[in-house]
Amino acid sequence: MPELPEVEHLRRSLEPDLVGARIEEVSLFRDDIVLRTAGRPGSPRHSLLAGSTVARLDRRGKQLAIVAEDGQGLVIQLGMSGQVRWAAEGRTSGGNDHVHACWRVRDGRGLIRRLEFRDPRRFGGLSPFDSAEDLATRLWSRLGPDAVDSPAHLLTERLLLECRGSRRRLKTVLLDQESVAGIGNIYADEALFASGLHPFLLARRLTRSHAERLVQHIQRILVEAVHAGGSTLRDYVDASGRSGSFQHTHQVYGRAGLDCRRCSTTLRSGLLQARTTVWCPSCQRRTSGRP
């Protein structure tokens, strides 16, 4: 499932061919994938970048923005199973392939290609915006600082602020995109394990040294995952259809019942926020963490 590393890797894989390209035509096969904000229906009567030239690709957390030269654009959320990829030549999209939108693109060399948005489970969607201000105030105003692009000290302060006096569990705060943007279930479990912190730790018990250690591991793991092309569990591929490889280095995610790679204790799993959570009962204590 796409989290920050998958979206950032996708952004980088799209950049060379999409920036500077002109969108000649847009086909929308399902109106209801056009959203006003995530999960909320918007107006399908939007150009969706038809006739625009792409100026740049931005990312905040798990969201990707295609920004046109005139400032308008499109935020793409991949949700659980979303993909943005170049269509195989000669193939037509639409029908039973879960391709919901398709852009006919003339790239910098004058070649015509087709970019497809595919999302079988439709947790994702497309949110058009009119300007940089519209993007910042309506779509991205509720996202916290980006987990990778923000300086570590800023993330640490943000995390401490979110946790202060909070009755939430630590992992719940990590998954909250308003506190820090980009962390999902996989990387939350991985970062907590690496930090020796228990996912069910009460947030208000997080100390400054906990927070500093956690932020350090969050950023390290996310950056490493970007370089590995993300984690491919089932659906994720980049714009060229390539899978990631970071799933091979997961320490806890998907390993419930197996031995901890650090101490051989059997990894435990439980539910938090209706999400499977895996941790090592020996490496991750519910009270104070490791030194």
Added chain:
DNA sequence: AGGATAGCCTGCGGGC
């Protein structure tokens, strides 16, 4: 009012 929870949606794997 902060925090927990339901619901959206489809593919797949395990069990019978």
Added chain:
DNA sequence: TGCCCGCAGGCTATCC
């Protein structure tokens, strides 16, 4: 072999 059920979770609305 084939069917059915449970699980996977990012995000919002709603309830408590």
